[in-house]
Amino acid sequence: MEQFFRDPSIYTLARGPLVWLAFIVFFVGVFYRVYNTIQLAKKEKVIYPYLSFKYTLRSLIHWLIPFGSISMRRHPWFTLLSFVFHTCVILTPLFLAGHIELWYDSWKISWWSIPQGLADAMTLIVIFALILLVIRRIIQPDVRFLTGSGDYLTIVIVASTFITGFLAHYELLLEYKLMLTIHMITGEVMLATIPFTRLSHIFMFFLTRAHTGSEFGAVRHSRDY
Amino acid sequence: MVKFERKPVTDIGIDETLNRIDESKIKRAIDWVLKREASARLKSFVETCMRCGMCTDSCHHYLAHEGDPTYAPAAKVKQTIWDILNKKGNVSKDEIKKYARIAFSECNLCRRCVQFCPFGIDIAYLISLVRRICCLIGAVPQYIQDQALSHMQTTNMLWFRQDEWLDTVQWLEDELRAEVKNARIPLGKKDAEVLYLAHGLEAKYMTGLLTNMAKIMNVAKIDWTMPDCDGWDYTNKAFYAQDHETLQKVVRTHYEVAFKLNVKRIVMGECGHAYRTGIYEGTRLMGWKENPIPYLHGVEFFYELLKSGKIKISQKIKEPVTLQDPCNIIRYRGLGEKLRYIVNTLCENFIEMTPKDDHNYCCSAGGGMIDAGPPWKMARIEGGRIKAEQIRDTGAKIVIAPCHTCHKGIEDLNDYYKLGVHVKFLTDMIAEQMEIPEEMRA
Numbered sequence: 001m002e003q004f005f006r007d008p009s010i011y012t013l014a015r016g017p018l019v020w021l022a023f024i025v026f027f028v029g030v031f032y033r034v035y036n037t038i039q040l041a042k043k044e045k046v047i048y049p050y051l052s053f054k055y056t057l058r059s060l061i062h063w064l065i066p067f068g069s070i071s072m073r074r075h076p077w078f079t080l081l082s083f084v085f086h087t088c089v090i091l092t093p094l095f096l097a098g099h100i101e102l103w104y105d106s107w108k109i110s111w112w113s114i115p116q117g118l119a120d121a122m123t124l125i126v127i128f129a130l131i132l133l134v135i136r137r138i139i140q141p142d143v144r145f146l147t148g149s150g151d152y153l154t155i156v157i158v159a160s161t162f163i164t165g166f167l168a169h170y171e172l173l174l175e176y177k178l179m180l181t182i183h184m185i186t187g188e189v190m191l192a193t194i195p196f197t198r199l200s201h202i203f204m205f206f207l208t209r210a211h212t213g214s215e216f217g218a219v220r221h222s223r224d225y
Numbered sequence: 226m227v228k229f230e231r232k233p234v235t236d237i238g239i240d241e242t243l244n245r246i247d248e249s250k251i252k253r254a255i256d257w258v259l260k261r262e263a264s265a266r267l268k269s270f271v272e273t274c275m276r277c278g279m280c281t282d283s284c285h286h287y288l289a290h291e292g293d294p295t296y297a298p299a300a301k302v303k304q305t306i307w308d309i310l311n312k313k314g315n316v317s318k319d320e321i322k323k324y325a326r327i328a329f330s331e332c333n334l335c336r337r338c339v340q341f342c343p344f345g346i347d348i349a350y351l352i353s354l355v356r357r358i359c360c361l362i363g364a365v366p367q368y369i370q371d372q373a374l375s376h377m378q379t380t381n382m383l384w385f386r387q388d389e390w391l392d393t394v395q396w397l398e399d400e401l402r403a404e405v406k407n408a409r410i411p412l413g414k415k416d417a418e419v420l421y422l423a424h425g426l427e428a429k430y431m432t433g434l435l436t437n438m439a440k441i442m443n444v445a446k447i448d449w450t451m452p453d454c455d456g457w458d459y460t461n462k463a464f465y466a467q468d469h470e471t472l473q474k475v476v477r478t479h480y481e482v483a484f485k486l487n488v489k490r491i492v493m494g495e496c497g498h499a500y501r502t503g504i505y506e507g508t509r510l511m512g513w514k515e516n517p518i519p520y521l522h523g524v525e526f527f528y529e530l531l532k533s534g535k536i537k538i539s540q541k542i543k544e545p546v547t548l549q550d551p552c553n554i555i556r557y558r559g560l561g562e563k564l565r566y567i568v569n570t571l572c573e574n575f576i577e578m579t580p581k582d583d584h585n586y587c588c589s590a591g592g593g594m595i596d597a598g599p600p601w602k603m604a605r606i607e608g609g610r611i612k613a614e615q616i617r618d619t620g621a622k623i624v625i626a627p628c629h630t631c632h633k634g635i636e637d638l639n640d641y642y643k644l645g646v647h648v649k650f651l652t653d654m655i656a657e658q659m660e661i662p663e664e665m666r667a
Binding site: 037038040041043044045046047049050059063069070071072074075078137140141142143144145146147148151198200201204205207208209211212213215216219220221222223224225 | 341346
């Protein structure tokens with residue numbers, strides 16, 4: 001933050017105030033969306049009285065473990081792609097050495113990081129997986145029928161963050177600092193848009209599964225996986 | 226781009242209504258449902274759906290129209306409720322016609338797709354919201370409207386009057402006495418163990434089924450009764466139209482009769498939707514968390530009778546038999562194991578369908594599709610191709626279908642696809658195969 005006031009430039013803006021803004025929007029947004037959903041759910045008679053911790057957990061376990069549900073076993077390639085993609089897309093930014101250095105710089109906190117080679121591989125996997133997902137969206141008729149602009153938007157947001165990060169690290173295409181600035185801005189856009197785009201499935205997943213898991217387990221005495 | 230293409234179908238319940246109303250009524254109905262009735266589930270389901278297509282091939286309608294993505298579960302949501310939301314409720318009459326067609330004749334509300342969605346999005350709930358909107362507009366298939374109206378006025382589905390009901394039961398009792406000595410069909414008896422409710426059809430067209438149930442009750446020496454007033458019909462066709470008001474009225478009447486007669490529990494026959502409405506769809510609307518007194522499905526009741534030895538089976542069926550798992554009692558209430566116990570007690574050669582139990586395919590007649598009547602018959606026959614193939618693959622000669630809807634639906638599939646099977650109710654099988662003690666025989 002102070003850096004920006006000492007030397008106001010787009011780089012220091014993206015490096016300082018925008019990071020704050022992105023995190024605030026992200027956390028407030030997620031909190032607002034979850035709170036809002038919980039409040040709305042009170043209006044529905046069939047949600048709260050039937051929520052069951054046991055069956056929520058059962059549901060989450062079956063849907064967070066690869067091939068844990070019949071549905072996933074019926075779609076093995078998509079499941080594989082989906083799990084590899086989600087693992088990389090979550091872990092890479094969290095455990096990238098470069099990011100942890102930034103945390104240490106600003107907050108004097110640090111944690112275990114993954115080797116650069118692995119991080120590179122995971123980044124490429126994310127980009128490659130996104131390309132496959134786009135191809136799937138275009139060639140599979142039922143998915144193409146469902147797809148709207150919002151779906152491509154989320155893919156573009158995520159892809160641009162990972163692509164620019166990779167390019168910046170290897171100083172490709174554009175000058176390092178410029179590419180780094182673009183990477184920081186795309187990353188911030190991604191963070192800030194999570195609560196308000198289809199990326200909200202990251203946290204809404206747990207809410208919808210809690211309802212459906214409880215409903216299938218406790219009320220219907222059948223399986224939701 | 227794939228288009229929604231269907232052969233035109235005329236249904237006066239939808240077409241005539243839409244001729245009579247103006248678009249402001251459509252807007253009012255949509256606003257009512259979206260602002261007053263639907264909230265968290267609608268919002269979070271629509272926003273969380275990742276349009277991934279994992280639900281697509283879980284639906285028998287899609288599988289039967291393979292290659293046509295407009296039949297995929299999420300696609301049906303896209304073409305109805307998403308469309309309504311995108312247009313902020315400003316939709317035309319033609320669009321309502323399309324929504325009604327999708328909601329009433331292309332989705333059985335069987336909820337199989339929910340089991341295949343990574344987010345557990347309840348597509349059947351979203352489709353039932355579309356039905357609710359159509360119901361408030363009045364654009365519901367004529368046959369469903371008629372039955373719901375009958376429920377509204379008589380609490381049964383077939384405009385049966387009280388005196389006709391009493392009369393019917395009395396001659397059924399008479400007939401039963403030709404088989405079982407001193408058989409009784411008690412009506413309005415107080416403090417009985419069991420209040421038996423019948424299917425509307427059992428009073429008018431399928432009286433043999435009611436007689437068989439009475440026979441079982443007599444042989445098992447159950448202290449039972451039936452209502453001597455309106456409310457004897459357990460069906461609840463208002464549910465198909467999502468006519469919540471009538472739905473509640475019917476369910477409330479059942480419990481009121483049970484309280485008035487001071488019975489220990491209610492037993493119903495082999496039906497799916499009525500079990501679901503009686504156990505929780507209706508009770509939840511009334512604000513009860515659960516049903517106030519035990520409400521047993523025929524399957525649960527027969528399971529008890531067989532398990533406790535009150536009924537003994539004298540001969541088993543030797544022919545190959547397969548079993549239809551009705552969505553409303555299996556996926557919606559987990560009666561699969563009990564059902565299999567009964568089937569194994571009755572049959573020697575039981576062959577399972579694949580998939581089975583709570584992952585079964587719907588018979589394609591449920592959720593009101595059969596009740597939508599002749600205009601929509603081909604829609605369910607086409608969607609039922611998957612069920613027909615499943616049955617044919619087992620090689621069975623008899624299909625047990627413990628649900629009136631599945632039963633009739635599979636009979637129609639049998640005719641159309643020439644499956645060469647017999648469709649049977651458990652009630653009929655038990656009544657035929659049980660041991661009648663010497664002293665009870667007439």
